[in-house]
Every structure is written in structure tokens, then in C-alpha cells.
Amino acid sequence: MKLITHNMLTSKILKNVVTGYPLKIHAVKAELKKADFQPDFIARMIKKIDYKTLYQAAETLGYAEGMPKTEILNEEDMNNEETLKKLHEVLLEIEVIEGDLECPETGRKFPINNGIPNMLVNEEEL
Amino acid sequence: MNKYYFTHGRGLYEFAKNELDILALSLKNESNFSYKVDVCDYIEGKLLFETNLDLKNLLKLTTIERLFFSIIFKKFDNCEISSKTILDNITESLDLNPSDKRFMFVLDNYNEKKDEILENNSKKFRNVIKYRIDCKLTGKWRSNSDLKTKIIDCITNNLSQHNFEVDLSSPNFVISCHLSEIALVLGIPVTNLPLSFRNTIKNIGLRSTICSAMIQLSEILENYDNILILDPFCGKSTILCEMMHQYKDRKNIFYLCSDCDSKQIDFSVDNCNAIKNSENLISDFICSNLFKNSKFPFKDDIFDLIITDLPFGKNHPVKFFQNQQDFYVTILSEFNRLVNKSKGFCVLLVNSKEMSILEHTLSQKENEWFLISKYLVSLGETSAYLTKISRSKS
Numbered sequence: 001m002k003l004i005t006h007n008m009l010t011s012k013i014l015k016n017v018v019t020g021y022p023l024k025i026h027a028v029k030a031e032l033k034k035a036d037f038q039p040d041f042i043a044r045m046i047k048k049i050d051y052k053t054l055y056q057a058a059e060t061l062g063y064a065e066g067m068p069k070t071e072i073l074n075e076e077d078m079n080n081e082e083t084l085k086k087l088h089e090v091l092l093e094i095e096v097i098e099g100d101l102e103c104p105e106t107g108r109k110f111p112i113n114n115g116i117p118n119m120l121v122n123e124e125e126l
Numbered sequence: 127m128n129k130y131y132f133t134h135g136r137g138l139y140e141f142a143k144n145e146l147d148i149l150a151l152s153l154k155n156e157s158n159f160s161y162k163v164d165v166c167d168y169i170e171g172k173l174l175f176e177t178n179l180d181l182k183n184l185l186k187l188t189t190i191e192r193l194f195f196s197i198i199f200k201k202f203d204n205c206e207i208s209s210k211t212i213l214d215n216i217t218e219s220l221d222l223n224p225s226d227k228r229f230m231f232v233l234d235n236y237n238e239k240k241d242e243i244l245e246n247n248s249k250k251f252r253n254v255i256k257y258r259i260d261c262k263l264t265g266k267w268r269s270n271s272d273l274k275t276k277i278i279d280c281i282t283n284n285l286s287q288h289n290f291e292v293d294l295s296s297p298n299f300v301i302s303c304h305l306s307e308i309a310l311v312l313g314i315p316v317t318n319l320p321l322s323f324r325n326t327i328k329n330i331g332l333r334s335t336i337c338s339a340m341i342q343l344s345e346i347l348e349n350y351d352n353i354l355i356l357d358p359f360c361g362k363s364t365i366l367c368e369m370m371h372q373y374k375d376r377k378n379i380f381y382l383c384s385d386c387d388s389k390q391i392d393f394s395v396d397n398c399n400a401i402k403n404s405e406n407l408i409s410d411f412i413c414s415n416l417f418k419n420s421k422f423p424f425k426d427d428i429f430d431l432i433i434t435d436l437p438f439g440k441n442h443p444v445k446f447f448q449n450q451q452d453f454y455v456t457i458l459s460e461f462n463r464l465v466n467k468s469k470g471f472c473v474l475l476v477n478s479k480e481m482s483i484l485e486h487t488l489s490q491k492e493n494e495w496f497l498i499s500k501y502l503v504s505l506g507e508t509s510a511y512l513t514k515i516s517r518s519k520s
Contacts, residue, residue: 004380005410008428013421021425035408041378044353048428092380092408116391119414119423123446126420 001117003057004091007049009117011103011110014125020103022053023110025060027099035092042084045091046073058090129166131174131199131313132190134335135322137503137512141189141339143173149186150179167199169309174199181316188338188372192320194302194313201309209273212310213280216303219312220284256293257285258300265307277303281312327371328400329393331362332435336475336503336512338368343499343514344433344473346379355381356429356464358422358457359437360411363394370398370407380408382429384422386415386446418452422460430466431473438477450480454487462494462517471498471516478502478509488515 011020052071058064066086068077077083101110101117108125111118134142143165150161167174174196177184184193198219259278263270281301282292304311322335346355346369357365360383369381385391391411398409414423436457438450447453461472472495476484481500488497498514 001412002408002410005382005412008382008424009412010423010425013423038378041353044378045380048354050425114395115411116388116395117412118388119412120386121415121420123417126417 001096001112001115002092003054003061003094003096004045004049005117006057006096006101007053007091009101009119011101011106011108013119013121014103014106014108017103017105020105022050022056022104023101024104025057025096025099025101026109027061027096027112029098030061030094030096032089032093033095035088037085037088039081039084039088042088042091043078046078046084046087049091054087054090058094061094061096063090063094127162127164127176127178129174129176129196129199130184130193130316131172131196131311132187132193133172134190135333135504136171136509137501138189138335138339139168139173140501141342142187145187145189145338145342146175146177149183150177153179153183167201169201169306169311172199172311185317185321187321188368189335189342191322191335193316195316196311196313197301198310198312200311202307209270209276212273212305213276215310216277216280216312217284220281254289254291255299256291256297258292258294258297259303260300261303261305263305267305267307273305277305327364327367328397329362331364331390331393332475333505334364334368334371336505336510337365338372339501339503339512340365340433340435340473340475341369341372343512344431346373346431353378353380354429355379355431355433356424357381357383357434358414358416358432358460359434360385360394361390361435361437363397363409363411365433365435366394366407366409367397367401370401373407380410383409383411384414386413388413415446416456416460417446418448418456419459420456422464424464426463427465427467429464430470432461432465432470433473435475436477436480438480450483451487454480454483455490458487458493458495461515467517471514474513474515476511476513478511481511481513484513 006023006025009023011017011023014020051073055064055067055069058067067090068083095115096112097115099112101112102108132142146163150163154161161177161179163175163177163179165173165175187193198215200215259281261274261278263274267273281303299314302313302315322333327334357363360366363383366381366383383394391413394411416422465472485497487493488495494517495515496517496519498516501512503510503512
């Protein structure tokens, strides 16, 4: 699971959960897999994501150093190549291989095995 | 200008023709050379065209089945054509010159052991070139085995003059002949395997030509704003793989695949890992399911495009739904929540038996989607509609 995917995931599917976001990451194993850096792509992508959540996720995994410590990125950050490179690494290169995602409201855990988050739910949980 | 014809799967005519035009246009833009494609004739499933595009580029076509050098492409004006006229036609047109450059290219592409064969071109002319004839008679000619034998003899006699020899087991090329009530078509397939066979995709879920037509319908190539794509019923992710296969230079896409079956996700990961240059498209996978009126585990309003082969038949997630109607109501509502409100849309492959359910669901008051286009395509044993839905009618 890449952190861009984590940024989109919620546990709002579960009964009585109001926002279910962001899911807490408990990583047992994470890896860095190199991907081509595309500044335009990152600059546009960053507008679509929740930066605060991305920062927290990176911090949990020990990769936040070098990221702007802010809630929302400003124009200057988005034009800074070094920042974009860092965001590229955090969004697309870090992969959580083993661990789980935890619903912030109910504590329900969704396992991550072989890099695939298992978000399957039972009908009783809805 | 050379004449070729291609065969295509049922329902893919528009897509194949369009792809050919786009190819000519894009090469023209790249090189400033005036590439032309003129459509000469069409019979169901086969399109004859004339072009100055080279074969290397024509082999890039992704929505066609096979590409042939055209030797004869003759439509019959009246059905009362005689066997003699047919044989005369073959004799008149079958002028296959082994020094023809196009023909050399066939040998080059057709043979797995091409290096061995092409090691020395001059040597090749001294060698016998082996071929096989695939002759198919349909319609009223179907059981006319006498005519079939005559056609084969006629071709063989003509080719024996050029040092060509029939070899059924390991031919260097094949002559394909199809006689139907409406036409006589004779050509040489340019490649040994159909173009639709992509050896880059390890575990095939959906036909590559159908995937390619879906990608064409999604206009991903033309629209650089589409960067977040979801396939919520990805199966073996053949659509994603097809995209990786085609758009090696296109990098600004993040493609998320989801399926309720973890085994299918394993196939997906395996497929993606098997494609070289897979870093060109960034993808990720999750396992998730959907019940009646439930939700996918994603935030609202994030995807630019949903592209998917909707499950049906034995693959239908019936265990999660009472009936298909519930399924369509739930997914349309979910797609509405997930897809970018301003310009997002969905490209769906819908089983032909379920198209009426989709259209009925689209006609309901609470639905916000409009049907933009639908194309009936063949999936082999079943058929399906390639469908585009959007929230504005244009």
C-alpha cells in the first residue's frame, strides 16, 4: 500500500462511523520502491490529497523529515523541486508491506498483507 | 501505398477505424511527413485500407485481431457468382513476388526463428520458402469440398512458379483465403500470432482488444487532467495492464485497482510485475467489497475516471447482493459519490443481458448519470456493451 492510497481510504463503510478518517497505520514492514519522479504529476496530485493526513502517515513510518510541517501546502512549497521530490517519495515510493490500518473511531483493524490492504467487511458490520 | 486488411472482433469496427486514423495523425504530427490512410472497402469483420504507414507502426494497433497483406478483397455484386469466376479471380490476382519488400517483412514477423531464416537474405531466395493455405468456405459454399480443393490447387499452382512449397507443419508464411456469399478475401497474415495476443499480459482476464477499446473510450490519452483512476472490480487488472502496454510514455496516472477476491488481486500484482517498464504507470491494489446500499472504502469526489468490467454471470458478487437491480443502484450511487463532480465519468463493460437493468437504473429519478454511448461487442461466448456514462449529456 502506497501512502497515496492510504490518503484515499476511510472506514466510513462501518456502522456508526462518522468520518473514519484518517486510518491509523501500524506498519510491521515498509519498503521504499523507486518510481520515476514527475514534478507536474506530483504538483497536481498534491492538490487532490489531504496533506495533513499524508504528513502524519509519513511521520508514523519515519519518513516525514524534509516535508513541510504545515496543514496545507502553500504555492511556494508546490513550486519547490526539493519539496516535490520529497512528496514524490512519500506519496508513491513508500510501501507498507505488512501491518494494519485501524479505524480511528471503532478500532476495527484492516490487515495489510503482501502490500495489499484487506478492506473486506461483513454485512453485520454495516 | 500498400493495401492491407484487418480483422476485428464484433462491435469493434469504430474503435479499430478510429485507432488507425489516430495512428496516422500522430505520426504525421511527429514527423511532418504526410501519412495517409484510405479506407477502400469493408465487409463484416474485415476492413480493407490503403496506406503509406510502415508495418512497424501498423503493428502497434491494439483494437484489431489480425493484420493481412491484401491479395484479393473482392465483394460480389450478385450472389450468382460461379466457381469458375472465383478461380479466375484467384489466378489473376495471385502475383506474389518473393522479392517484394512487404513480403520479406511478413517472413520477418511471421517466423519465430526469423533470425535463422533471415540470416542471409540472398540465401533465402535460393532456399525453398514454405507455406500453408488456410482456406475457409462459408455460407452456401460451406460444403463445397470440390471447390475448396480447386481453390487450393489454384493457389498452389500459381505459387509453385516462385519456388514456394506447401508445408503444413512449419510454414514460413500462411495464405489465408475466405470465400463467403458476399466476398472472396485472400491475404497473408503479417504476424504469426494475432496482434490481439499480448505476450506482455501474463494472466488474461478480459480480451486485450476490448480493454483497448475501453481505454479509447475513456480518452485518457487525450486528457492529461485525468490522473486518478479507479477500477473497482479489477479482476486480473487486464485493463490496467493494457494501459501499461500501450502508453509507455504516459506517466501521469495513478491507477487504483480493487476487487473482493484476494486471489484475483494476486493475479493482478503478478500481471503488473511481469510488465517491463511497469513504473510508467503508478498503481496500487486493495481488497474491498460492496453490499446493497453500502460504500467502497474511499473518500468522496476523488477519482477522475472509473473504468471497469462490471461483474456478471458466475463472477457476479451475488453473495453480496440479492439481485442485479440492487447491484446497479448501489454502484451508480457509489460512482456518483467517488467520481469528481466537475468532469469525471465512467467507462463500463456491461453484460448484454444486464444492459436493460443498467438503462432502467439510469432512468430512475434519483440517478445523476446519463448514458453517453454504448457499443455492442463480442466477448466470445457472451456479448457485452461498452458503455460510457457521464453527469452531463455532452
